[in-house]
Amino acid sequence: MxxxxxxxxxxxxxxxxxxxxxxxxxxxxxxxxxxxAKPLSVQDFCQEMGISRSTFYEWRAKQTAPRCIKLPNGEIRIRRAEYERWLNTLEEAA
Structure with missing residues (x-):
């Protein structure tokens, strides 16, 4: 077993x-x-949040999105712990 x-x-x-x-x-x-521990892709993040990719990039431009990691190939990832921390800060502000 x-x-x-x-x-x-x-x-x-x-x-x-x-x-x-x-x-x-x-x-x-x-x-x-x-x-x-696997980081979220932009697509995964957008699906979990129920938002479009353009909204995510708008949030990044306004610096209201969670901190991201830029991989050597240019792709963006969000650490799960950072995503959860970011959600908690939104909850406290509401």
Missing amino acids: SPRRFRCAFAESAPIRARVCRAPSRCIEGTTALSA
């Missing part, structure tokens, strides 16, 4: 081969820690 996989902050610090949660009561079942 293979171990159950969870998205977990505890497992993220473990080596990639060992990223299986040791505290499942605090985790969200269904994803590995590696996939939880």
Whole structure:
């Protein structure tokens, strides 16, 4: 029987081969820690927010979008932790 996989902050610090949660009561079942740490693409971000790409780029121009990472190939990514932090700041401001 293979171990159950969870998205977990505890497992993220473990080596990639060992990223299986040791505290499942605090985790969200269904994803590995590696996939939880995977940055969002612009398309993924827009789908989660329900906005168009042009709206995302308008927010970036106004510096109201979450901080982004620009990859060497020019693509933009948003770290999941940054996305969640950004959402929390919007919640507090509302």
